[in-house]
Structures are given as C-alpha cells and as structure tokens.
Amino acid sequence: MQPSGFNFQQNHFQLFGLPQSFALDATQLDQHYRALQTQVHPDKSAHLSEAEQRLAMQHSTQVNEAYQTLRNSLRRARYLLSLQGVDTQEETNTAMPVDFLMEQMEWREAVAEADDVSVLDELEARLHRETRVLENELAGKLDNEKNYADAAGLVRKLRFMEKLAEEIHSAYDAIDS
Incomplete structure (x- = not known):
C-alpha cells in the first residue's frame, strides 16, 4: 500500500x-x-x-x-538549516549578545516574582510579541537573504524564548496549585 x-x-x-x-x-x-x-x-x-x-x-x-x-517555528527553522547543511550549534555555541542575556535574566526574574495570573498574562503576551518579531527576522534571514549563519544565531535566541515560554507555563501551574 x-x-x-x-x-x-x-x-x-x-x-x-x-x-x-x-x-x-x-x-x-x-x-x-x-x-x-x-x-x-x-x-x-x-x-x-x-x-x-x-x-x-x-x-x-x-x-x-x-x-x-x-x-513548530523553532523545529521548522532547525530543519530548514539542516537541509542547507547548517548546524545550529545549540548545544556547543551558547555565546549570546550581552544585552540579550541581560534581557533573559530580567525575564526570568519577572517570571519568578510573578504572584498573580494577570502578571503572567502580561508577560506571556509580551513574550508572544517579541517571539513574533524574532520569527519575522528569522524568515528574512532564511527565505530572503539566505544568511544561514545569522539564522542559526536567531534559532539559538528562539530556543531561549521557547524555554522562557515553558517557564511561564510552569509559573501558571504553580499559581494554580
């Protein structure tokens, strides 16, 4: 068959x-x-x-x-890069711009301090907006510019954003219990 x-x-x-x-x-x-x-x-x-x-x-x-x-946008980006023979080096290349890392620390601190669903809702909405901006930038690098090295860096950033979304969902669960 x-x-x-x-x-x-x-x-x-x-x-x-x-x-x-x-x-x-x-x-x-x-x-x-x-x-x-x-x-x-x-x-x-x-x-x-x-x-x-x-x-x-x-x-x-x-x-x-x-x-x-x-x-899934993160998996799709990884897959597209793999079709071009590009390794995103997510496991080995953890170097990120300092401002991005500082922002990640601020995000995680805000999530840890969130004691109310409305605060988490606001953080989640903001993360969603910032993720969309990053995905649009990634689309430009992959689809238009064919700049796979920069795209791999954006994939690593998107992975951070995905982990942050998971932390927000865990915080919702903690508040609900």
Missing part, C-alpha cells in the same frame, strides 16, 4: 506540497496533513499483509513527524 505520490526521499516540505520556506501557511499545512493522514492512517491497512502494514505505519510516522516539525 504505497499512497499515490508517497516518497520516503521527499523532504517535509515536498511531502506536504509546500514551498521550502520558514514563512508557512499554517492552514494549508493543516489541510495537507489531514489529506495525507486519510491516505496513510494505519487503520486503512488492517486488511493488508504484515509487511504492507509496517510500510503503512512508516508512512504514517513520517507524515506525523514532518507535521510536528513544520508546525
């Missing part, structure tokens, strides 16, 4: 029939995902041989992994 047009050699963007870019139409991604899922869902292969069922499971897994990668 090889769904029409399914090819394990395709990159995630090709799999979903989308342009290979950081800027992404989320609605289109969701539509293509649902369409592919109807083709490759394991339930559709229950009547097939064991080998064909394994292949169907691999197809389904590839579709799910590709979808999870493309729908």
Whole structure:
C-alpha cells in the first residue's frame, strides 16, 4: 500500500506540497496533513499483509513527524538549516549578545516574582510579541537573504524564548496549585 505520490526521499516540505520556506501557511499545512493522514492512517491497512502494514505505519510516522516539525517555528527553522547543511550549534555555541542575556535574566526574574495570573498574562503576551518579531527576522534571514549563519544565531535566541515560554507555563501551574 504505497499512497499515490508517497516518497520516503521527499523532504517535509515536498511531502506536504509546500514551498521550502520558514514563512508557512499554517492552514494549508493543516489541510495537507489531514489529506495525507486519510491516505496513510494505519487503520486503512488492517486488511493488508504484515509487511504492507509496517510500510503503512512508516508512512504514517513520517507524515506525523514532518507535521510536528513544520508546525513548530523553532523545529521548522532547525530543519530548514539542516537541509542547507547548517548546524545550529545549540548545544556547543551558547555565546549570546550581552544585552540579550541581560534581557533573559530580567525575564526570568519577572517570571519568578510573578504572584498573580494577570502578571503572567502580561508577560506571556509580551513574550508572544517579541517571539513574533524574532520569527519575522528569522524568515528574512532564511527565505530572503539566505544568511544561514545569522539564522542559526536567531534559532539559538528562539530556543531561549521557547524555554522562557515553558517557564511561564510552569509559573501558571504553580499559581494554580
């Protein structure tokens, strides 16, 4: 059971029939995902041989992994850079501009001191705005300028922002309990 047009050699963007870019139409991604899922869902292969069922499971897994990668801006940026042979060096290159690190410390202090949901709401809204600015800058570096070294630096910053969002969510949980 090889769904029409399914090819394990395709990159995630090709799999979903989308342009290979950081800027992404989320609605289109969701539509293509649902369409592919109807083709490759394991339930559709229950009547097939064991080998064909394994292949169907691999197809389904590839579709799910590709979808999870493309729908998350940090993962999508990493993936785009990997397609260009660029390592973001997130584990080894932790050097960041001093002003960015100072801002991160201020953010974390504000989150730690937040004792009210409204304060966390405000921090979360501000983080969301700043993340969007960073993602727009990343789109420019990846899609327009093809400046992959600068894009890798922005990915490292975006990772900090994602961790900060997790800390804010943990702070919500702490206030709720």
